[in-house]
Amino acid sequence: MIEIKGVSKAFPGRKGSEPVQALKDVDLIVRDNEFLTVLGPSGCGKTTLLRVIAGLVPHDTGEVLVDGKPVTGPGPERAMVFQSFALMPWDNVLTNVAFGLEMQGVDKKTRELKALELIEMVGLGGFEKRLPGELSGGMQQRVGLARALAVSPKVLLMDEPFGALDEQTRRLLQEELLRIWEATRTTVVFITHSMEEAVLLGDRVVLMRPRPGRIDQILDIPMARPRSTHLDSVESSGEFTAMVGLLWSNLRAMHSDVRRARQAGQAAATKP
Amino acid sequence: MSLVRRVLDSSALYRLIALAIFGTVWQLATLSHKSMLIPTFTDTMAAIPKLLIPGYSGDESAKLWDALYQSNGALLIGFAISVALGVPFGLLIGRFRTIERFANLYISILLVTPMAAVIPLLVMSLGVRDGAMPTRVILIVLFAIVMLVVNSRAGIRQIDPSLIEMARCFGAGELSIWRRILLPGSLPAIMTGVRLGLGRAITGMVIIELLFIAVGLGNLIQRYDAQLDGPRLYALIIIVVFEALLLIQFVRWVERRVTPWRKTPSFGR
Ligand SMILES: Nc1ncnc2c1ncn2[C@@H]1O[C@H](COP(=O)(O)OP(=O)(O)O)[C@@H](O)[C@H]1O
Ligand SMILES: [Mg+2]
Numbered sequence: 001m002i003e004i005k006g007v008s009k010a011f012p013g014r015k016g017s018e019p020v021q022a023l024k025d026v027d028l029i030v031r032d033n034e035f036l037t038v039l040g041p042s043g044c045g046k047t048t049l050l051r052v053i054a055g056l057v058p059h060d061t062g063e064v065l066v067d068g069k070p071v072t073g074p075g076p077e078r079a080m081v082f083q084s085f086a087l088m089p090w091d092n093v094l095t096n097v098a099f100g101l102e103m104q105g106v107d108k109k110t111r112e113l114k115a116l117e118l119i120e121m122v123g124l125g126g127f128e129k130r131l132p133g134e135l136s137g138g139m140q141q142r143v144g145l146a147r148a149l150a151v152s153p154k155v156l157l158m159d160e161p162f163g164a165l166d167e168q169t170r171r172l173l174q175e176e177l178l179r180i181w182e183a184t185r186t187t188v189v190f191i192t193h194s195m196e197e198a199v200l201l202g203d204r205v206v207l208m209r210p211r212p213g214r215i216d217q218i219l220d221i222p223m224a225r226p227r228s229t230h231l232d233s234v235e236s237s238g239e240f241t242a243m244v245g246l247l248w249s250n251l252r253a254m255h256s257d258v259r260r261a262r263q264a265g266q267a268a269a270t271k272p
Numbered sequence: 273m274s275l276v277r278r279v280l281d282s283s284a285l286y287r288l289i290a291l292a293i294f295g296t297v298w299q300l301a302t303l304s305h306k307s308m309l310i311p312t313f314t315d316t317m318a319a320i321p322k323l324l325i326p327g328y329s330g331d332e333s334a335k336l337w338d339a340l341y342q343s344n345g346a347l348l349i350g351f352a353i354s355v356a357l358g359v360p361f362g363l364l365i366g367r368f369r370t371i372e373r374f375a376n377l378y379i380s381i382l383l384v385t386p387m388a389a390v391i392p393l394l395v396m397s398l399g400v401r402d403g404a405m406p407t408r409v410i411l412i413v414l415f416a417i418v419m420l421v422v423n424s425r426a427g428i429r430q431i432d433p434s435l436i437e438m439a440r441c442f443g444a445g446e447l448s449i450w451r452r453i454l455l456p457g458s459l460p461a462i463m464t465g466v467r468l469g470l471g472r473a474i475t476g477m478v479i480i481e482l483l484f485i486a487v488g489l490g491n492l493i494q495r496y497d498a499q500l501d502g503p504r505l506y507a508l509i510i511i512v513v514f515e516a517l518l519l520i521q522f523v524r525w526v527e528r529r530v531t532p533w534r535k536t537p538s539f540g541r
Contacts, residue, residue, distance in 0.1 A: 086438035100442040
């Protein structure tokens with residue numbers, strides 16, 4: 001279980017401008033074995049939230065607990081999948097997938113055995129000697145996923161992992177991820193800016209709003225599992241359409257709020 | 273692929289044609305305008321084996337090999353020092369901004385100063401006794417090191433920050449980040465620096481010997497020049513250029529070997 005209590009994070013603004021409040025008083029509990037998706041317009045602090053959980057950036061106030069223990073830095077129970085894949089171009093698939101275990105000091109033989117198992121699991125069997133540059137984007141992200149799963153994390157942190165992929169590839173990877181998740185039930189925090197993706201994959205959707213970055217609301221997605229076997233019928237179901245519609249009306253309201261606030265600000269500024 | 277096709281596709285063929293055209297134009301030009309100092313192409317070509325092959329023409333070749341040995345000794349030591357100091361220094365200032373703030377002034381000076389202008393000063397203060405090996409080595413370092421520093425720094429800078437973040441996320445400390453991300457990631461740029469630095473070191477070697485400390489190849493060039501020995505002078509210069517090309521090709525070969533993940537070679541810096 002991840003408990004996020006009253007977490008705020010500000011970044012110093014560029015020279016002259018005031019600091020950016022990337023997160024303000026965020027409270028969130030990520031339950032064990034749940035698939036949590038986080039949705040919101042860009043700049044609302046999604047990435048910052050994930051990096052705080054990963055222990056990559058320190059937060060200003062509040063606390064982040066993983067199974068009751070405060071997060072002070074990165075840890076082996078939390079693994080991340082990156083939007084840009086973040087593969088080492090000089091190492092082959094096998095070495096890339098084994099990287100997390102290598103950093104943990106696992107001996108070569110053991111870690112390569114484990115890596116091979118995961119390469120198989122993400123559907124890349126036979127590609128272990130290839131370099132990342134020889135793979136398509138979709139295959140590269142499969143490597144990224146295998147690398148994260150290889151350290152047997154309690155929580156998988158994914159920052160718009162399919163954001164850089166084309167539509168068909170994204171669909172295939174969504175299916176693959178759901179299949180793996182349904183088999184392993186690893187807790188997932190999955191960031192996306194696609195409403196459809198948030199509903200399709202998640203047990204719950206956290207909707208965030210910007211300036212300052214905070215949680216707007218949390219929606220339960222009541223659709224039955226497993227979904228990976230019939231994604232198309234899930235997407236054409238009334239429940240799915242209704243959830244996406246609900247998210248959209250919230251996001252649209254958010255946009256007009258932002259516009260109104262900006263106009264009010266400008267009006268105040270032009271007043272003599 | 274047919275043999276004809278393969279020959280037509282090989283760049284060696286085009287190089288050969290380019291050389292043949294160059295030789296022909298040279299030959300025709302020198303035959304029609306006789307000049308004491310510009311030898312014909314054929315005379316120059318005939319002089320090359322005299323210089324290179326021991327015993328082919330008196331002690332001619334002994335002089336050349338002695339000069340090659342002297343010059344390349346300073347080149348090798350100077351260039352090795354440049355790599356050994358320049359690469360770690362460039363990598364460090366690439367990673368740590370504070371160190372860079374201190375170093376920037378010196379790097380700028382090394383980059384913009386016309387070396388030929390400061391060599392006399394250095395030669396005066398460092399001394400020219402006994403072939404002045406240490407002086408020549410220091411000067412070659414001054415010529416070459418900036419290329420290694422600047423390219424190594426650029427190598428660290430262009431590493432995708434998400435790779436470093438990824439490594440930290442999987443538990444890497446600073447040492448592991450250096451070993452697994454920063455060093456391999458900057459290797460292509462380091463090799464570019466080695467190649468450009470070697471070019472500068474060779475230029476430096478010839479300039480120093482030609483203009484300031486008369487030893488080695490530079491001394492030999494001066495001697496043939498004074499003797500108005502056109503064929504030998506030109507043959508010697510061709511040998512020096514050829515050696516430089518060989519060295520650079522060797523670096524390119526190493527470059528391809530150590531960075532096989534890079535498909536396209538980079539140009540310049
Ligand atoms: N390292 C940083 N330095 C300064 N500002 C940052 C940094 N990271 C994020 N921000 C700012 O914090 C806000 C939230 O960013 P981010 O978490 O990346 O949003 P999202 O992922 O939802 O698009 C943005 O306004 C962004 O400009
Ligand atoms: Mg983001």
